[in-house]
Amino acid sequence: MHHSVSRILGAITLILVLTAPLRxxxxxxxxxxxxxxxxxxSINNWSEIMSGGPPKDGIPxxxxxxxxxAGSEARIKDKEPVITLELGNAPARAYPIRYLIxxxxxxxxxxxxxxxxxxxxxxxxxxSFDRRVDGRTLSFGVSGKLRHSDMVxxxxxxxxxxxxxxxxxxxxxxxxxxxRLLPSWMESWGQFKARNPDGLVMKQxxxxxxxxxxPYPGYDSxxxxxxxxxxxxxxxxxxxxxxxxxxxxxxxxxxxxDAGALKEAGIRLSWQAGQASALDSxxxxxxxxxxxxxxxxxxxxxxxxxxxxxxxxxxFWPEGRWMLGR
Numbered sequence: 455m456h457h458s459v460s461r462i463l464g465a466i467t468l469i470l471v472l473t474a475p476l477r478x479x480x481x482x483x484x485x486x487x488x489x490x491x492x493x494x495x496s497i498n499n500w501s502e503i504m505s506g507g508p509p510k511d512g513i514p515x516x517x518x519x520x521x522x523x524a525g526s527e528a529r530i531k532d533k534e535p536v537i538t539l540e541l542g543n544a545p546a547r548a549y550p551i552r553y554l555i556x557x558x559x560x561x562x563x564x565x566x567x568x569x570x571x572x573x574x575x576x577x578x579x580x581x582s583f584d585r586r587v588d589g590r591t592l593s594f595g596v597s598g599k600l601r602h603s604d605m606v607x608x609x610x611x612x613x614x615x616x617x618x619x620x621x622x623x624x625x626x627x628x629x630x631x632x633x634r635l636l637p638s639w640m641e642s643w644g645q646f647k648a649r650n651p652d653g654l655v656m657k658q659x660x661x662x663x664x665x666x667x668x669p670y671p672g673y674d675s676x677x678x679x680x681x682x683x684x685x686x687x688x689x690x691x692x693x694x695x696x697x698x699x700x701x702x703x704x705x706x707x708x709x710x711x712d713a714g715a716l717k718e719a720g721i722r723l724s725w726q727a728g729q730a731s732a733l734d735s736x737x738x739x740x741x742x743x744x745x746x747x748x749x750x751x752x753x754x755x756x757x758x759x760x761x762x763x764x765x766x767x768x769x770f771w772p773e774g775r776w777m778l779g780r
Contacts, residue, residue, distance in 0.1 A: 507598070514596070533741075551580075612626055700749055
């Protein structure tokens with residue numbers, strides 16, 4: 455049923471791979487990125503960075519989004535995924551994936567903290583960061599570049615490039631700087647509303663997009679990810695299987711789901727049904743149920759984590775620990 459998606463992605467991948475030697479050279483990017491310092495970088499092999507298709511800001515990040523009370527939201531279906539952010543005494547905020555899948559970055563301010571809420575569809579990576587670095591507040595956009603099939607962000611203040619999955623600058627004046635990861639998580643809209651009846655939800659952005667539709671139908675059922683040529687994950691784990699990453703450890707989602715809850719490495723991981731995959735059906739609300747995972751420490755506090763695809767964990771944490779329960 456997903457053969458047409460595979461053929462399209464395969465054709466695009468072939469074209470981009472065949473032209474990679476022509477593109478993987480900073481000198482060719484300087485017209486588009488005249489203010490980026492390509493002399494400072496942690497990248498050893500420029501061929502790892504590829505164009506994802508859209509140019510710089512071709513996927514428009516959102517700045518200073520508007521919000522509405524959760525109880526007044528009628529568009530979003532209960533099983534649709536959102537990224538939840540709860541900081542300080544501010545009302546809980548929901549950032550719907552129906553918007554993030556088209557914009558990938560939201561620059562916001564919550565409880566006085568400048569935050570970037572991010573979602574990379576190709577890695578299923580949804581992370582929230584504090585935008586402050588060395589006393590300076592950064593504002594992030596989408597570069598249009600990918601590395602290991604993960605979004606490369608950029609900051610508008612120095613035009614440095616940042617790897618979304620690890621929150622680290624990889625090209626430019628800020629190379630080596632890291633963003634502070636905030637405790638956020640993906641859950642269903644219904645779960646957010648039930649827990650936060652007085653919470654806030656991001657309003658629909660003022661762009662012409664098919665919000666609520668998944669532009670990557672069937673993606674998380676493919677045998678290999680888009681524009682990824684690295685190693686497959688070990689232990690026979692499928693590249694597009696979901697894992698829950700906490701630091702350099704990864705728990706297969708299937709293991710958490712089957713157990714219901716796990717206590718390991720000083721944390722508790724729990725699973726609850728009810729959240730649709732954003733990357734399955736063309737209609738996001740109809741995606742298969744992948745459930746929601748919460749990660750808490752021994753004191754019951756939320757722990758920063760990511761629910762990403764296994765190939766991305768292996769690409770960025772090649773020496774990471776796979777928590778397989780054996």
